[in-house]
Amino acid sequence: MSLDAIPIHVINTPPGESGLTGNAPPLLRELLEQVRRLLATGEPSAIDLSALPLTPADLDWLREKLGAGEISVTLQANGESTLNETGCPGVWWVTHHNEQGAVTSQFIEVTFVPELVKAHPQDVAIGQEQLELMISEL
Amino acid sequence: MQGPLIDTLARQGISRRTFLKYCATLASMMALPPTAGRAMAEAMAAARRPSVIWLPFQECTGCTESITRSHSPTIEGMIFDMISLDYQETLMAAAGHQAEEARQNAMKENAGKYLLIVDGSIPLGQDGAYSCIGGRSNVDMLKEAAAGAAAVIAVGSCASFGGIPKANPNPTGAVSVSDLVKDKPIVNIPGCPPIPVVMTGVLAHYLTFGSLPELDDKGRPKSFFGDTIHDRCYRRPFYDQGKFAKTFDDEGARQGWCLFELGCKGPVTHNACATVKWNGGTSWPVESGHGCLGCSEPDFWDGGSFYKALSAPADPLKFAAAAAVVGAGAGVAVSVANRVKKSAAKATHEPITLADLEK
Secondary structure: OOHHHOOOOOOOOOOOOOOOOOOOHHHHHHHHHHHHHHHHHOOOEEEEHHHOOOOHHHHHHHHHHHOEEEEEEEEEOOOEEEEEEEOOOOEEEEEEEOOOOOEEEEEEEEOOOOHHHOOOHHHHHHHHHHHHHHHHOO | OOOOHHHHHHHOOOOHHHHHHHHHHHHHHOOOOOOHHHHHHHHHHOOOOOEEEEEEOEOOOHHHHHHHOOOOHHHHHHHHHHOEEEEEOOOOOOOHHHHHHHHHHHHHHOOOOEEEEEEOEEEOHHHHOOOEEOOEEHHHHHHHHHHOEEEEEEEHHHHHHOOHHHOOOOOOOEEOHHHHOOOOOEEEEOOOOOOHHHHHHHHHHHHHHOOOOOEOOOOOEHHHHOOEHHHHOOOHHHHHOOOEOOOOOOHHHHOOOEOHHHOOOHHHOEOOHHHHOEOOOOEOOOOOOOOOOOOOOOOHHHOOOOOOOOOOOOOHHHHHHHHHHHHHHHOOHHHHHHHHHHHHHHHHOOOOOHHHHHO
Protein backbone atom coordinates (compact mmCIF):
# COMPACT_ATOMS: atom_id res chain seq x y z
CA MET A 1 0.00 0.00 0.00
CA SER A 2 1.38 3.38 -0.92
CA LEU A 3 1.33 6.32 1.44
CA ASP A 4 -1.07 8.07 -0.93
CA ALA A 5 -3.79 5.66 0.10
CA ILE A 6 -3.69 7.07 3.62
CA PRO A 7 -5.77 10.22 3.58
CA ILE A 8 -3.41 12.44 5.51
CA HIS A 9 -2.26 15.66 3.95
CA VAL A 10 0.74 17.73 4.86
CA ILE A 11 -0.38 21.15 5.94
CA ASN A 12 1.26 24.06 4.24
CA THR A 13 -0.43 27.40 4.41
CA PRO A 14 -1.26 28.19 0.79
CA PRO A 15 0.17 31.48 -0.48
CA GLY A 16 -2.14 34.39 0.24
CA GLU A 17 -3.80 32.52 3.13
CA SER A 18 -2.30 34.17 6.17
CA GLY A 19 -5.09 33.55 8.66
CA LEU A 20 -6.06 37.20 8.59
CA THR A 21 -9.80 37.74 8.65
CA GLY A 22 -9.92 41.46 8.06
CA ASN A 23 -11.46 41.98 11.48
CA ALA A 24 -8.43 43.70 12.98
CA PRO A 25 -8.06 46.92 10.90
CA PRO A 26 -11.42 48.42 12.02
CA LEU A 27 -10.18 48.21 15.61
CA LEU A 28 -7.55 50.84 14.81
CA ARG A 29 -10.35 53.30 13.96
CA GLU A 30 -12.11 52.46 17.20
CA LEU A 31 -8.86 53.03 19.09
CA LEU A 32 -8.44 56.42 17.36
CA GLU A 33 -11.91 57.42 18.56
CA GLN A 34 -11.10 56.24 22.09
CA VAL A 35 -7.81 58.16 22.15
CA ARG A 36 -9.67 61.31 21.00
CA ARG A 37 -12.16 60.81 23.84
CA LEU A 38 -9.37 60.32 26.39
CA LEU A 39 -7.76 63.59 25.33
CA ALA A 40 -11.00 65.51 25.18
CA THR A 41 -12.72 64.29 28.36
CA GLY A 42 -10.15 62.19 30.22
CA GLU A 43 -12.53 59.24 30.05
CA PRO A 44 -10.67 55.91 29.81
CA SER A 45 -12.02 53.09 27.64
CA ALA A 46 -11.07 49.61 26.59
CA ILE A 47 -11.58 47.01 23.90
CA ASP A 48 -12.20 43.48 25.10
CA LEU A 49 -10.20 41.39 22.67
CA SER A 50 -11.44 38.05 24.02
CA ALA A 51 -14.98 39.03 23.03
CA LEU A 52 -14.16 39.60 19.36
CA PRO A 53 -13.77 37.04 16.54
CA LEU A 54 -10.04 37.50 16.01
CA THR A 55 -7.62 34.81 14.89
CA PRO A 56 -4.11 34.60 16.36
CA ALA A 57 -2.88 36.10 13.07
CA ASP A 58 -5.25 39.05 13.53
CA LEU A 59 -3.89 39.65 17.03
CA ASP A 60 -0.30 39.44 15.79
CA TRP A 61 -1.12 41.94 13.05
CA LEU A 62 -2.67 44.31 15.55
CA ARG A 63 0.20 43.97 18.00
CA GLU A 64 2.71 44.58 15.26
CA LYS A 65 0.87 47.66 14.02
CA LEU A 66 0.64 49.18 17.49
CA GLY A 67 4.26 48.38 18.27
CA ALA A 68 6.00 48.44 21.63
CA GLY A 69 6.23 51.49 23.87
CA GLU A 70 8.50 52.43 26.73
CA ILE A 71 6.68 50.92 29.67
CA SER A 72 6.09 47.24 30.46
CA VAL A 73 4.38 46.35 33.71
CA THR A 74 4.30 42.79 35.02
CA LEU A 75 1.82 41.89 37.71
CA GLN A 76 2.13 38.66 39.68
CA ALA A 77 -1.34 37.97 41.00
CA ASN A 78 -2.96 34.58 40.51
CA GLY A 79 -0.82 34.11 37.40
CA GLU A 80 1.07 36.71 35.45
CA SER A 81 -0.49 39.78 33.91
CA THR A 82 1.32 42.07 31.51
CA LEU A 83 0.33 45.68 30.96
CA ASN A 84 2.44 47.04 28.13
CA GLU A 85 2.21 50.47 26.65
CA THR A 86 2.15 50.27 22.87
CA GLY A 87 3.94 52.56 20.44
CA CYS A 88 0.94 54.88 20.81
CA PRO A 89 1.18 56.49 24.26
CA GLY A 90 -1.99 55.98 26.26
CA VAL A 91 -2.81 52.74 24.43
CA TRP A 92 -2.01 49.72 26.60
CA TRP A 93 -2.05 46.05 25.67
CA VAL A 94 -3.24 44.16 28.75
CA THR A 95 -3.03 40.37 28.96
CA HIS A 96 -4.14 38.35 31.98
CA HIS A 97 -2.84 34.80 32.44
CA ASN A 98 -4.01 32.26 34.99
CA GLU A 99 -1.63 30.24 37.15
CA GLN A 100 -1.35 27.62 34.41
CA GLY A 101 -0.18 30.30 32.00
CA ALA A 102 -3.29 30.31 29.80
CA VAL A 103 -4.67 33.65 28.69
CA THR A 104 -7.87 34.37 30.63
CA SER A 105 -8.66 37.76 29.15
CA GLN A 106 -7.04 40.32 26.90
CA PHE A 107 -7.79 44.01 26.53
CA ILE A 108 -6.52 47.08 24.78
CA GLU A 109 -6.96 49.84 27.32
CA VAL A 110 -6.93 53.50 26.38
CA THR A 111 -5.97 55.37 29.53
CA PHE A 112 -3.15 57.43 30.99
CA VAL A 113 -2.41 54.69 33.57
CA PRO A 114 -4.28 51.34 33.77
CA GLU A 115 -6.41 50.97 36.90
CA LEU A 116 -4.60 47.81 37.97
CA VAL A 117 -1.29 49.62 38.25
CA LYS A 118 -2.57 52.23 40.70
CA ALA A 119 -2.51 51.40 44.41
CA HIS A 120 -5.89 51.43 46.17
CA PRO A 121 -6.22 54.00 48.99
CA GLN A 122 -7.18 51.24 51.46
CA ASP A 123 -4.01 49.32 50.59
CA VAL A 124 -1.97 52.50 50.88
CA ALA A 125 -3.47 52.98 54.35
CA ILE A 126 -2.29 49.48 55.29
CA GLY A 127 1.16 50.42 54.00
CA GLN A 128 1.06 53.54 56.13
CA GLU A 129 0.30 51.46 59.23
CA GLN A 130 3.21 49.18 58.43
CA LEU A 131 5.55 52.15 58.11
CA GLU A 132 4.32 53.61 61.36
CA LEU A 133 4.87 50.28 63.08
CA MET A 134 8.35 50.05 61.63
CA ILE A 135 9.22 53.52 62.89
CA SER A 136 7.79 52.86 66.35
CA GLU A 137 10.03 49.83 66.66
CA LEU A 138 13.20 51.72 65.76
CA MET B 1 -20.03 35.98 61.34
CA GLN B 2 -18.37 37.01 58.10
CA GLY B 3 -17.16 40.52 57.28
CA PRO B 4 -16.95 42.01 53.82
CA LEU B 5 -15.62 39.77 51.07
CA ILE B 6 -12.35 41.66 50.59
CA ASP B 7 -11.35 41.11 54.23
CA THR B 8 -11.97 37.39 53.94
CA LEU B 9 -9.96 37.33 50.73
CA ALA B 10 -7.13 39.27 52.35
CA ARG B 11 -7.07 36.79 55.26
CA GLN B 12 -6.65 34.01 52.73
CA GLY B 13 -3.78 35.79 51.04
CA ILE B 14 -5.70 37.10 48.05
CA SER B 15 -4.53 40.60 47.20
CA ARG B 16 -6.77 43.36 45.95
CA ARG B 17 -5.09 43.35 42.55
CA THR B 18 -5.70 39.60 42.23
CA PHE B 19 -9.34 40.28 42.94
CA LEU B 20 -9.44 43.21 40.52
CA LYS B 21 -7.89 41.06 37.84
CA TYR B 22 -10.48 38.39 38.49
CA CYS B 23 -13.26 40.95 38.26
CA ALA B 24 -11.88 42.32 34.99
CA THR B 25 -11.99 38.83 33.51
CA LEU B 26 -15.42 38.16 34.97
CA ALA B 27 -16.76 41.46 33.61
CA SER B 28 -15.38 40.52 30.22
CA MET B 29 -17.15 37.17 30.37
CA MET B 30 -20.38 38.81 31.49
CA ALA B 31 -20.16 41.12 28.48
CA LEU B 32 -20.10 44.13 30.79
CA PRO B 33 -18.10 47.11 29.54
CA PRO B 34 -14.38 46.46 30.18
CA THR B 35 -14.31 49.38 32.59
CA ALA B 36 -17.03 47.79 34.77
CA GLY B 37 -14.49 45.46 36.40
CA ARG B 38 -13.45 48.12 38.90
CA ALA B 39 -17.01 49.00 39.92
CA MET B 40 -17.80 45.33 40.27
CA ALA B 41 -14.75 44.76 42.45
CA GLU B 42 -15.74 47.65 44.72
CA ALA B 43 -19.27 46.36 45.19
CA MET B 44 -18.34 42.71 45.58
CA ALA B 45 -15.53 43.48 48.01
CA ALA B 46 -18.12 44.93 50.36
CA ALA B 47 -20.73 42.17 49.85
CA ARG B 48 -21.85 39.80 52.60
CA ARG B 49 -22.64 36.17 51.99
CA PRO B 50 -26.13 34.89 51.31
CA SER B 51 -27.40 31.48 52.34
CA VAL B 52 -27.63 28.97 49.49
CA ILE B 53 -29.48 25.66 49.41
CA TRP B 54 -28.60 23.35 46.55
CA LEU B 55 -31.03 20.57 45.69
CA PRO B 56 -29.93 17.82 43.31
CA PHE B 57 -32.79 16.02 41.57
CA GLN B 58 -32.87 13.76 38.51
CA GLU B 59 -29.31 14.47 37.41
CA CYS B 60 -25.90 12.92 36.76
CA THR B 61 -23.84 15.23 39.03
CA GLY B 62 -22.10 16.52 35.90
CA CYS B 63 -23.14 20.07 36.81
CA THR B 64 -21.55 19.79 40.26
CA GLU B 65 -18.47 18.24 38.66
CA SER B 66 -18.23 21.12 36.23
CA ILE B 67 -18.45 23.75 38.92
CA THR B 68 -16.22 22.13 41.50
CA ARG B 69 -13.58 21.20 38.94
CA SER B 70 -13.28 24.61 37.37
CA HIS B 71 -9.66 24.98 36.45
CA SER B 72 -8.80 28.06 38.46
CA PRO B 73 -10.35 27.03 41.74
CA THR B 74 -8.59 29.60 43.87
CA ILE B 75 -10.79 32.60 43.19
CA GLU B 76 -13.92 30.87 42.01
CA GLY B 77 -13.65 28.65 45.04
CA MET B 78 -13.39 31.81 47.08
CA ILE B 79 -16.65 33.05 45.65
CA PHE B 80 -18.19 29.79 46.74
CA ASP B 81 -16.73 30.40 50.18
CA MET B 82 -18.50 33.71 50.06
CA ILE B 83 -21.86 32.06 49.91
CA SER B 84 -23.02 30.02 52.84
CA LEU B 85 -23.68 26.72 51.11
CA ASP B 86 -25.95 25.22 53.72
CA TYR B 87 -27.05 22.13 51.85
CA GLN B 88 -25.37 20.31 48.95
CA GLU B 89 -25.56 16.54 49.12
CA THR B 90 -22.41 15.89 47.14
CA LEU B 91 -20.22 18.41 48.91
CA MET B 92 -21.50 18.45 52.47
CA ALA B 93 -19.92 16.37 55.20
CA ALA B 94 -23.22 15.64 56.91
CA ALA B 95 -25.44 12.82 55.70
CA GLY B 96 -28.83 11.33 56.38
CA HIS B 97 -31.00 13.01 59.03
CA GLN B 98 -28.26 15.51 59.91
CA ALA B 99 -28.15 16.74 56.32
CA GLU B 100 -31.90 17.05 56.07
CA GLU B 101 -31.91 18.89 59.38
CA ALA B 102 -29.31 21.35 58.04
CA ARG B 103 -31.62 22.02 55.10
CA GLN B 104 -34.62 22.57 57.33
CA ASN B 105 -32.66 24.90 59.62
CA ALA B 106 -31.28 26.95 56.73
CA MET B 107 -34.78 27.30 55.29
CA LYS B 108 -36.18 28.41 58.63
CA GLU B 109 -33.39 30.83 59.59
CA ASN B 110 -33.18 32.50 56.18
CA ALA B 111 -36.81 32.32 55.18
CA GLY B 112 -37.51 34.52 52.18
CA LYS B 113 -33.82 35.36 51.75
CA TYR B 114 -31.94 32.25 50.66
CA LEU B 115 -30.98 31.37 47.11
CA LEU B 116 -32.18 27.99 45.92
CA ILE B 117 -29.98 26.23 43.38
CA VAL B 118 -31.48 23.22 41.62
CA ASP B 119 -29.75 20.80 39.29
CA GLY B 120 -31.58 17.95 37.60
CA SER B 121 -35.10 17.63 36.27
CA ILE B 122 -38.11 16.72 38.39
CA PRO B 123 -40.00 13.53 37.52
CA LEU B 124 -43.77 13.72 37.92
CA GLY B 125 -44.60 10.16 36.80
CA GLN B 126 -45.81 7.69 39.48
CA ASP B 127 -46.42 10.59 41.87
CA GLY B 128 -42.76 11.56 41.63
CA ALA B 129 -41.55 8.18 42.91
CA TYR B 130 -38.80 7.98 40.27
CA SER B 131 -36.53 10.20 42.32
CA CYS B 132 -36.72 10.61 46.08
CA ILE B 133 -34.38 11.93 48.78
CA GLY B 134 -34.90 10.82 52.37
CA GLY B 135 -38.20 9.26 51.36
CA ARG B 136 -39.58 12.46 49.87
CA SER B 137 -40.20 13.05 46.19
CA ASN B 138 -38.27 15.73 44.31
CA VAL B 139 -41.41 17.64 43.41
CA ASP B 140 -42.39 17.78 47.08
CA MET B 141 -38.96 19.04 48.16
CA LEU B 142 -38.79 21.61 45.37
CA LYS B 143 -42.16 23.12 46.25
CA GLU B 144 -41.23 23.33 49.92
CA ALA B 145 -37.79 24.87 49.30
CA ALA B 146 -39.00 27.27 46.58
CA ALA B 147 -41.69 28.68 48.85
CA GLY B 148 -39.13 30.37 51.12
CA ALA B 149 -36.51 31.23 48.50
CA ALA B 150 -35.65 34.73 47.30
CA ALA B 151 -34.91 33.29 43.88
CA VAL B 152 -34.31 29.94 42.21
CA ILE B 153 -31.28 29.22 40.02
CA ALA B 154 -31.81 26.24 37.72
CA VAL B 155 -28.36 24.86 36.93
CA GLY B 156 -27.93 22.68 33.85
CA SER B 157 -30.19 21.79 30.94
CA CYS B 158 -32.18 19.28 33.04
CA ALA B 159 -33.26 21.80 35.67
CA SER B 160 -33.69 24.52 33.04
CA PHE B 161 -35.56 22.63 30.33
CA GLY B 162 -35.93 19.00 31.40
CA GLY B 163 -32.76 17.93 29.58
CA ILE B 164 -31.91 14.32 28.85
CA PRO B 165 -34.42 12.81 31.34
CA LYS B 166 -37.14 14.64 29.39
CA ALA B 167 -35.84 13.34 26.04
CA ASN B 168 -38.34 11.41 23.95
CA PRO B 169 -40.16 9.31 25.22
CA ASN B 170 -39.60 10.87 28.69
CA PRO B 171 -40.24 7.70 30.72
CA THR B 172 -40.29 9.44 34.13
CA GLY B 173 -42.46 12.42 33.16
CA ALA B 174 -39.55 14.79 33.80
CA VAL B 175 -40.19 18.53 33.85
CA SER B 176 -38.08 21.63 34.45
CA VAL B 177 -38.05 23.88 37.52
CA SER B 178 -39.96 26.61 35.66
CA ASP B 179 -42.72 24.11 34.86
CA LEU B 180 -43.41 23.81 38.59
CA VAL B 181 -42.35 27.05 40.24
CA LYS B 182 -44.40 29.99 39.02
CA ASP B 183 -44.20 32.59 41.77
CA LYS B 184 -40.45 33.10 42.19
CA PRO B 185 -37.79 34.65 39.98
CA ILE B 186 -35.99 31.83 38.17
CA VAL B 187 -32.63 32.04 36.44
CA ASN B 188 -31.91 29.24 33.97
CA ILE B 189 -28.25 28.37 33.48
CA PRO B 190 -28.51 25.62 30.87
CA GLY B 191 -25.68 23.56 29.42
CA CYS B 192 -24.75 19.95 29.68
CA PRO B 193 -22.91 20.81 31.87
CA PRO B 194 -23.07 24.61 32.22
CA ILE B 195 -19.89 26.65 32.16
CA PRO B 196 -18.60 27.14 35.74
CA VAL B 197 -17.99 30.85 35.37
CA VAL B 198 -21.56 31.44 34.22
CA MET B 199 -22.68 30.06 37.54
CA THR B 200 -20.14 32.18 39.43
CA GLY B 201 -21.08 35.14 37.28
CA VAL B 202 -24.73 34.96 38.31
CA LEU B 203 -23.70 34.74 41.97
CA ALA B 204 -21.25 37.62 41.46
CA HIS B 205 -24.04 39.65 39.87
CA TYR B 206 -26.29 38.91 42.83
CA LEU B 207 -23.54 39.93 45.27
CA THR B 208 -22.61 43.02 43.26
CA PHE B 209 -25.97 44.48 42.37
CA GLY B 210 -28.20 42.72 44.89
CA SER B 211 -30.41 41.56 42.06
CA LEU B 212 -30.53 38.86 39.44
CA PRO B 213 -29.11 39.57 35.98
CA GLU B 214 -31.28 40.49 33.02
CA LEU B 215 -32.81 37.40 31.44
CA ASP B 216 -33.83 36.41 27.91
CA ASP B 217 -37.14 34.84 26.88
CA LYS B 218 -35.94 31.42 28.07
CA GLY B 219 -34.94 32.75 31.48
CA ARG B 220 -31.21 32.72 30.74
CA PRO B 221 -28.83 35.56 31.74
CA LYS B 222 -28.47 37.73 28.63
CA SER B 223 -24.86 38.51 29.49
CA PHE B 224 -23.82 34.90 28.85
CA PHE B 225 -26.58 33.67 26.56
CA GLY B 226 -27.23 36.83 24.56
CA ASP B 227 -25.21 35.75 21.54
CA THR B 228 -25.13 32.49 19.67
CA ILE B 229 -22.02 30.32 19.59
CA HIS B 230 -21.89 31.16 15.88
CA ASP B 231 -21.89 34.93 16.50
CA ARG B 232 -18.82 34.72 18.69
CA CYS B 233 -17.06 31.78 17.03
CA TYR B 234 -13.47 32.34 15.98
CA ARG B 235 -14.25 30.25 12.89
CA ARG B 236 -17.08 32.62 11.92
CA PRO B 237 -14.95 34.49 9.35
CA PHE B 238 -14.63 31.22 7.43
CA TYR B 239 -18.40 30.82 7.38
CA ASP B 240 -18.66 34.32 5.98
CA GLN B 241 -16.09 33.43 3.32
CA GLY B 242 -17.92 30.20 2.45
CA LYS B 243 -15.04 27.98 3.60
CA PHE B 244 -16.38 24.77 5.11
CA ALA B 245 -14.88 21.51 6.33
CA LYS B 246 -16.75 18.74 4.48
CA THR B 247 -15.44 15.82 6.54
CA PHE B 248 -13.58 15.59 9.83
CA ASP B 249 -10.28 14.87 8.13
CA ASP B 250 -10.25 16.92 4.97
CA GLU B 251 -8.11 19.90 4.09
CA GLY B 252 -10.78 22.30 5.35
CA ALA B 253 -10.90 20.58 8.75
CA ARG B 254 -7.13 20.87 8.99
CA GLN B 255 -7.25 24.54 8.07
CA GLY B 256 -9.77 25.11 10.84
CA TRP B 257 -12.64 26.09 8.57
CA CYS B 258 -16.27 26.36 9.59
CA LEU B 259 -17.95 23.13 10.83
CA PHE B 260 -21.45 24.17 9.76
CA GLU B 261 -21.78 21.44 7.13
CA LEU B 262 -20.65 18.82 9.66
CA GLY B 263 -23.69 19.56 11.79
CA CYS B 264 -22.51 22.37 14.07
CA LYS B 265 -25.51 23.76 15.98
CA GLY B 266 -23.62 26.98 16.79
CA PRO B 267 -25.99 29.23 14.80
CA VAL B 268 -29.02 28.28 16.93
CA THR B 269 -27.28 27.76 20.27
CA HIS B 270 -27.02 30.51 22.85
CA ASN B 271 -24.09 30.01 25.17
CA ALA B 272 -20.72 31.50 26.08
CA CYS B 273 -18.39 28.61 25.11
CA ALA B 274 -16.88 30.59 22.22
CA THR B 275 -15.66 33.37 24.48
CA VAL B 276 -15.23 31.74 27.90
CA LYS B 277 -14.08 28.32 26.63
CA TRP B 278 -13.60 25.27 28.86
CA ASN B 279 -11.05 23.86 31.27
CA GLY B 280 -9.75 27.22 32.35
CA GLY B 281 -9.79 28.71 28.86
CA THR B 282 -7.88 25.80 27.32
CA SER B 283 -10.22 25.01 24.45
CA TRP B 284 -13.85 24.31 23.53
CA PRO B 285 -15.63 21.85 21.23
CA VAL B 286 -15.34 23.87 18.00
CA GLU B 287 -11.68 24.67 18.70
CA SER B 288 -10.96 20.97 19.08
CA GLY B 289 -12.58 20.34 15.71
CA HIS B 290 -16.12 19.22 16.55
CA GLY B 291 -19.31 21.11 15.93
CA CYS B 292 -21.49 22.44 18.74
CA LEU B 293 -24.17 19.97 19.93
CA GLY B 294 -26.45 22.75 21.14
CA CYS B 295 -26.57 21.35 24.69
CA SER B 296 -27.83 24.59 26.22
CA GLU B 297 -30.98 24.76 24.10
CA PRO B 298 -34.29 23.11 25.07
CA ASP B 299 -34.77 19.53 23.83
CA PHE B 300 -31.33 19.40 22.22
CA TRP B 301 -31.29 15.63 22.55
CA ASP B 302 -34.30 15.28 20.24
CA GLY B 303 -33.11 17.72 17.61
CA GLY B 304 -31.97 15.07 15.12
CA SER B 305 -28.44 13.99 14.32
CA PHE B 306 -25.61 15.99 15.82
CA TYR B 307 -23.92 15.56 12.43
CA LYS B 308 -26.67 16.86 10.19
CA ALA B 309 -26.16 20.36 8.87
CA LEU B 310 -28.78 22.78 10.12
CA SER B 311 -30.09 24.03 6.82
CA ALA B 312 -30.03 20.61 5.12
CA PRO B 313 -33.67 19.52 5.23
CA ALA B 314 -34.54 15.99 6.29
CA ASP B 315 -35.00 14.36 2.88
CA PRO B 316 -37.97 11.97 2.94
CA LEU B 317 -37.33 10.95 -0.66
CA LYS B 318 -33.94 9.59 0.26
CA PHE B 319 -35.42 7.30 2.89
CA ALA B 320 -38.37 6.29 0.69
CA ALA B 321 -36.04 5.48 -2.22
CA ALA B 322 -33.73 3.41 -0.04
CA ALA B 323 -36.70 1.57 1.39
CA ALA B 324 -38.12 0.97 -2.10
CA VAL B 325 -34.92 -0.75 -3.19
CA VAL B 326 -35.00 -3.06 -0.19
CA GLY B 327 -38.73 -3.59 -0.67
CA ALA B 328 -38.30 -4.51 -4.34
CA GLY B 329 -35.76 -7.12 -3.26
CA ALA B 330 -38.31 -8.63 -0.92
CA GLY B 331 -40.89 -8.38 -3.67
CA VAL B 332 -43.78 -7.51 -1.37
CA ALA B 333 -45.57 -4.18 -1.70
CA VAL B 334 -46.75 -4.17 1.91
CA SER B 335 -43.25 -4.47 3.18
CA VAL B 336 -42.36 -1.39 1.16
CA ALA B 337 -45.07 0.58 2.90
CA ASN B 338 -43.96 -0.71 6.29
CA ARG B 339 -40.37 0.12 5.66
CA VAL B 340 -41.27 3.60 4.53
CA LYS B 341 -43.17 4.03 7.77
CA LYS B 342 -40.21 2.72 9.71
CA SER B 343 -37.93 5.08 7.88
CA ALA B 344 -40.21 7.98 8.67
CA ALA B 345 -40.07 7.00 12.34
CA LYS B 346 -36.34 6.79 12.06
CA ALA B 347 -36.19 10.24 10.53
CA THR B 348 -37.75 11.80 13.61
CA HIS B 349 -35.16 10.23 15.88
CA GLU B 350 -32.06 9.75 13.82
CA PRO B 351 -29.25 7.62 15.12
CA ILE B 352 -25.77 8.67 14.13
CA THR B 353 -24.54 6.58 11.25
CA LEU B 354 -21.21 6.26 9.53
CA ALA B 355 -22.80 7.90 6.50
CA ASP B 356 -23.64 10.90 8.66
CA LEU B 357 -20.08 11.13 9.80
CA GLU B 358 -18.68 10.89 6.30
CA LYS B 359 -21.18 13.17 4.65
